[in-house]
Amino acid sequence: MAYASPGTDTSTDLDTDEKNQMLELGQLASLTASGSGDKSNDKLGQKALRRLAQNREAARKSRLRKKAYVEQLENSRLKLAQLEQELQRARKQGIFIPTPGDQPHSTSENALAFDMGYARWQEDHKKQIDELRTALNAHASDDDLRRITDSIMAHYCEAFRLKGAAAKADAFHVLSAMWKTPVERCFLWLGGFRPSELLKLLASHLEPLTEQQLASICNLQQSSQQAEEDLSQGVKALQQSVAKTLASGPLCPAGSSGSAADCSGQMAVAIGELGTLVNFLEEADNLRLQTLQQMQRILTTRQSARALLAISDYSSRLRALSSLWIARPRE
Incomplete structure (x- = not known):
């Protein structure tokens, strides 16, 4: 043969x-x-x-x-x-996908896997949003809308789970949000949206609201803002602590390079301090998820559907703005 x-x-x-x-x-x-x-x-x-x-x-x-x-x-x-x-x-979409020669030490395989996973998540999310938009335009029943909104909320949980795993592998990759477009990154807080600002954006899309709903949303916005400030203060304190650690200690002796090997003790302490950054990122995502869940409890099924559409449309416009910015004419 x-x-x-x-x-x-x-x-x-x-x-x-x-x-x-x-x-x-x-x-x-x-x-x-x-x-x-x-x-x-x-x-x-x-x-x-x-x-x-x-x-x-x-x-x-x-x-x-x-x-x-x-x-x-x-x-x-x-x-x-x-x-x-x-x-x-x-x-x-403006997501940074490195080539083999791009910064081999700063980009891990886990980070690249998360970027690809998020791109697939975004595609699935778009399909769910299209289904929700069609159902709203067709005046679907509350049961049908609830099924779709519950599916979208579960999909958000999956995104936060992926981010949590990515943060443990590379906290700075999640903090810099390199899987987002440049304009989106400009509006991010600790690798994601700021819950209190999101509630402000949704206010005009949820009318009419009852007095009880207005009061509940106002309380949720205040509590979210306070939690955001606490986390921001924690991150600021961490930055100051790391800077103080690196600046402490005697100057390197003559003839040394001043590299990490010359101050290994300080570097070990700084690395230990930076490890707490993962906790801040996880708490920020927990706050985002809890805000979405609380919002769903406060609103009716149809209002929740309109809110999820508004969030998706806002994110899409940020991405579109980023594309227009990149393609803008230059002198």
Whole structure:
């Protein structure tokens, strides 16, 4: 059997198999014609039949192997094309996707995996929002709207879970929010939206509200703002502590480079202090999630649906503004 390389047309081997079979059939016919009734010729004919059957089976297995190999190559090609499309889509959205030569020490595989996971999350989120918008425009029942809004809220929980895992792997990647567009990053607070500001943006989209709803939203906004200030103060204190640690201690002696190796003790303390940054990021995301959940409890089902649409539309406009900013004409 001839070996088929990835670039070999399998039709060549199929023609060879057919030719071999035709030759053996010709030999069998000549044996049968020349020695009818001869037992030795009958034995030869039986051997030829067996050999022909074996060749057919070997050819069939070979074709199956080649077919499986070609299908495997095609599946790999499709997966590679899909990955390239996701990378291009992420870059168009302003998400930083590093190449192998870009800052190898500052970008981990976990950070890249999160960026790709967030891009997929965003695609699924868009589908859910489109479904919710269609349901609202079609005046769907409260039960249908509740099903969709609950699904979106569960999807938000998944985003915060992904961020929590990414923060433990690389807190600064989450803090800088490099998976967001430049304009989005300008409005972020600790790697995400500021809950109190979000409630202000939603006020005009939720009317009419009852007095009780207005009071509840006002209280939620005040409590969110206080929690934000506490977290911001904590991060500020952490920054001051790290700066003080790095600035403390004697100056490096003459002839030294002043690198981390020359002040390893200070660096160890600073790294320990920076480890608490993960806690601040987790608390910020917990505050965001709790604000969304409290908002859903305060509002009616239809109001909650309009609120989720407003949040999505606001984020989409920020991304669109970022694209326009990047493509703006320059002198």
